[in-house]
Amino acid sequence: xxxxxxxxxxxxxxxxxxxxxxxxxxxxxxxxxxxxxxxxxxxxxxxxxxxxxxxxxxxxxxxxxxxxxxxxxxxxxxxxxxxxxxxxxxxxxxxxxxxxxxxxxxxxxxxxxxxxx
Amino acid sequence: xxxxxxxxxxxxxxxxxxxxxxxxxxxxxxxxxxxxxxxxxxxxxxxxxxxxxxxxxxxxxxxxxxxxxxxxxxxxxxxxxxxxxxxxxxxxxxxxxxxxxxxxxxxxxxxxx
Numbered sequence: 728x729x730x731x732x733x734x735x736x737x738x739x740x741x742x743x744x745x746x747x748x749x750x751x752x753x754x755x756x757x758x759x760x761x762x763x764x765x766x767x768x769x770x771x772x773x774x775x776x777x778x779x780x781x782x783x784x785x786x787x788x789x790x791x792x793x794x795x796x797x798x799x800x801x802x803x804x805x806x807x808x809x810x811x812x813x814x815x816x817x818x819x820x821x822x823x824x825x826x827x828x829x830x831x832x833x834x835x836x837x838x839x840x841x842x843x844x
Numbered sequence: 845x846x847x848x849x850x851x852x853x854x855x856x857x858x859x860x861x862x863x864x865x866x867x868x869x870x871x872x873x874x875x876x877x878x879x880x881x882x883x884x885x886x887x888x889x890x891x892x893x894x895x896x897x898x899x900x901x902x903x904x905x906x907x908x909x910x911x912x913x914x915x916x917x918x919x920x921x922x923x924x925x926x927x928x929x930x931x932x933x934x935x936x937x938x939x940x941x942x943x944x945x946x947x948x949x950x951x952x953x954x955x956x957x
Contacts, residue, residue, distance in 0.1 A: 736910070745910040746952060759944040761944075761945075763948075769950060769951075770846065770848075770934060770948040770949055770950045770951050771934065771936075771948040772846070772948070773945065773946075773947070776944075778944070791866060817887065821944040824862055826866075830877065830891045830892050830899065830938065830946075831877070831892065831900050831902060832877070832879075832889060832936075832944075832946060834886060834888075835886075835905060836886050837886065837887075
């Protein structure tokens with residue numbers, strides 16, 4: 728079974744400040760991990776993904792995430808927040824190919840990021 | 845634009861009714877997934893089809909069913925609708941070679957009155 732916990736349903740930062748969104752996962756097999764962003768009234772857009780190639784993953788819009796197996800974490804960071812980063816962010820986990828939950832994404836509850844001028 | 849299309853964008857209906865949501869995957873993608881997003885349950889996986897065959901099932905109610913057609917588009921049928929079925933329904937698709945990377949459509953917002 729897989730699960731994702733996102734710590735903090737709301738995060739507020741000032742423009743130019745560091746963004747840190749926390750995600751911890753649980754998986755019985757090596758996971759694939761993803762961060763998606765959802766802007767108001769839109770679908771989910773893939774920010775970045777971890778598929779075991781490299782532990783530090785760079786994504787779009789200046790975001791990156793680091794896979795830490797010992798901490799079962801996959802936190803999302805961005806050095807300097809922009810107003811346009813305000814959105815809801817979802818961490819998701821998927822089982823390795825061939826598992827019984829092949830392909831299915833299990834999402835965290837989401838973190839709403841607010842950016843203040 | 846992810847390349848995944850969903851129709852309709854909005855749907856308002858009454859309890860007890862039946863509706864059909866439609867999804868067209870990205871060109872070349874064989875897998876289609878359906879997810880439900882609600883305030884109380886969050887984003888939940890419903891069902892997956894691969895090249896016309898059901899591949900995985902999640903928290904999908906018996907009143908709900910889906911299918912994938914030979915042209916790879918998919919439909920999600922919701923029947924005997926209840927107020928609690930009001931939600932955003934997303935379709936996603938993925939390529940055969942990168943099965944876990946899913947691209948999401950804009951969603952269908954269902955309101956049951």
